[in-house]
Amino acid sequence: MISYFNDYANLCFEKFGDRVKYWITFNNPWAVAEEGYETGEHAPGLKLSGIGAYKAAHHIIKTHAKVWHSYNKTWRNKQQGMVGISLTSAWGEPVDLTSQKDIEAAERYVQFYLGWFANPIYSGDYPEVMKNYVGRKSAQQGLGMSRLPTFSVQEKSYIKGTSDFLGLSHFTTRYIIQKNYSALKGPSYHTDRDLVELVDPKWPDPGSKWLYSVPWGFRRLLNFIKTQYGNPLIYVTENGVSEKLQCIQLCDEWRIEYLKGYINEMLKAINDGVNVKGYTVWSLLDKFEWNKGYSERFGLYHVDFKKGNKPRYPKASVHYYKMIICANGFPNPREVKSWHQKAIETCSITNQLLAADPLTTHMEMVTEIVVPTVFTLCILISAILLMFLLRKHN
Template sequence: MVNHFNEFANLCFERFGNRVKYWITFNNPWAHAKVWHTYDTQWRAKQKGQVGISLSGDWGEPVDISNQKDIEAAERYVQFYLGWFATPVFHGDYPQVMKDFIGRKSVQQGLGTSRLPTFSPQEKSYIKGTCDFLGIGHFTTRYITQKNNPSGRSSSSYFTDRDLAELVDPRWPDPGSEWLYSVPWGFRRLLNFVKTQYGNPAIYVTENGVSEKMLCTELCDDWRIQYFKDYINEMLKDPLTSHMEMVTEIVVPTVCTLSILLSAIFLMFLLRRRN
């Protein structure tokens, strides 16, 4: 499968590389590094483009910031979510906390080796650094606490391996989707996490948005406007000024497009009233 995808990507580089300068291998991934190397060795010098990956990541905040177990549980939440793929891409291996917890659970289940695959030294070297920019899809945040009753030995899944519980604050604005709450400050904390964990990479916000629980027949999008405003404001705060390209390359074109769309709708409304 990796080789087939690499051939497909190579064809895309060949046919469209003179016009396309930013490539995302996967939006939420399962294979990536080989394509980055293909572009790096065969196309980068002549096309001057960049290859990145887009990962989903919600923020996990400790329920009690003075409780070390809650702090560690929140760290696991983010590492098992975003770090699962970002850490190998930037550092060449899975997050240490994933290796520790899954390894320990595997031993408890009587397995001879960890259920988490092991990278060889050659694979670590091949994967590490295969990211010119990081795309992030972010929507919401959870409060995280250590589970009081750890899962039994026989249970083995992504969720039981993390050994944590997710909570929400009932005061958080509820947009209508049971999983999506507006928590702008969590977005900023996730961006700072990426900055410190992965060496301040260039970031492109590839997914962000909110549902609307209210049904209406007219233009009534105040809630969504507020969501975008709050999240963009968190993105723009210092010390992330080195990533102002996110504003000029993503936010500004998006705002311009929305302005044009709203103007067109308003014009159609006026013409309809005139007729």
């Protein structure tokens, strides 16, 4: 698979490298590995608890490194582009800041999440805490070697430094406490960590069941990356919130508040010296979300998938985010307040257009369904009449 993926990447470099200057080898490999090969929630749906995710991640990391070296050797001088990887991570905050066990558990949470992929790329190997915990649990389970694969000396050297930038997807935070899980329960990525994730009931939860709005965690995660990996160049590739309600929600004030909070914390991190170069809100349009399909909506624009032409309707967050982009931040509280007011006015107008939409929907149904059906029936009736006349004539 490593060679196949490298062939695919080189084909992409060859065909599009004259125009594409920023390449991401893998997006959210944590979800690919953990939910594809640990829990089986995502494709390919394998439930290889405590084993599959580690193996999948191992091959993803080696594949990323091979692609980076391919670009560096063959294409970089000609195309002058950059190759990175986009990693997803929540922030882990100790429940008790005076408890050393909780502090260590919170860092372990981030190391098993972000460090799992980032540490080999920036330091050459898996985090020490990850190797220790998985190795110890494996030994307690009677295994002769750790369930976490190992890199050879040559592989460590080959993988280290294979990133021109770090793509980062971040959405939420968890409180973390220490909890010792018995190894007798069997192998599991989640119990290998010896911790429990908690949420504060006061945190807003406007979207997916896992996505709570905790802006301050973003700044702490960005500073962790700065300290842990030598302040790499960062592009925030995904940051945003979904909608819990199934009805059309164009006046998405919760998304406005989410973006305001998280972008402000990112700007604070930049003032802290974190090397954030760019930010992309998640997402421009409603899109197919893993195994949730279109049941969860993340877009700044609502897409009506039931209609043939898939019309798009701007939400309030469209206008608000547009103003953030124009100002490259938040100029002053009074102006930001006016943004919010204009955004709500805009979505109210769009809602009025939607209210008048049933007539349009009816006309589309007539055009797309009724007319073709009547036409088909006419052809069938004509064919039957023709057969009847021919038989009568004979």
